[in-house]
Amino acid sequence: MTSLATDADVKQTWRTSMNDKGEFVRKTSAFRNWITADGSSGFKAEANRYHLYVSLACPWAHRALIVRKLKGLDDVISVTVVDWLLGEGGWSFTDAKPKCSLDTVNNSTFLKEVYLKANPEYSGSITVPCLWDKQKQTVVNNESSEIIRMFNSEFNTLGKTDEQRKLNLYPEDLKEKIDAVNEWVYPQINNGVYRCGFARSQEAYNGAVKELFDGLDKVEAVLSKSRYLAGNQLTEADVRLFTTLVRFDTVYHTHFKTNKRRIVDYPNTWACVRDVYQLPGVAETVDQEHIKKHYFESHKSINPFGIVPVGPDLDFMAPHNRDKM
């Protein structure tokens, strides 16, 4: 019998990752196994073997959901959506909220039970996305940047259509460029919004917000010259940026105090968000109810009454005209 962690043992990343300057410092992910097409790593890419635990609110989990869709892997990799509320016990399962379901794979009540099944000694953060191996009964990987690379390259015989099997979001000739973009987009923007929101000193906030808007200005400049971040072809760099930007005006702008500008104020960036949103399969991965309710209801230290603001209404389906660039 696995010993279960008590609520007090649950390490909520956003609460515990602070340094003495009041800055938010994200912890590194713990499970880093690799699925390969040939199985040489011990984790072979196979249909119905892997299960993805996600929150529809979480930008990191959202990356994995988008790549799973774009690569036509929805019938190959199953998914459970957790309750949007991140409570005292961490992520949990419910069938009483739209799109959420109980954990029929591991029959757990809290996601921490899944992590502890993989490693009873585990004391790290309990985060989504979490990729579970139904065969080996363990967590394969809980780092989104790696999960999307595996979905992109290792499941190529299993995708639904030829086009989806051939889609390459990290092509050889663009690797350097994509890595270079990720190198600044991650700290300044993806993690940057959290660094603004969870700052516990004015200095920490000032530094994070400056880097964030320098980053967004840079994105706008790049996207004024090319359709996507690494040129005229969609890559993982765009997916990684998109999941932050699609949450920006509805949540971060108010909740994380990133209110110098909104994404709709950046014409090229906003058009690029709509471009990615309108790609086949992407819109159905975006759920603003989960997104808004998760952040505003869960982070009681920055929104004590859990009130969810009413707006803004954004038209993600408005024409983007980026294909004419």
Ligand SMILES: N[C@@H](CCC(=O)N[C@@H](CS)C(=O)NCC(=O)O)C(=O)O
């Ligand atoms: N580096 C991880 C970060 C994942 C992460 O921090 N996820 C958040 C949700 S947005 C989480 O699960 N937090 C749980 C907690 O703070 O307790 C990745 O990119 O996969």
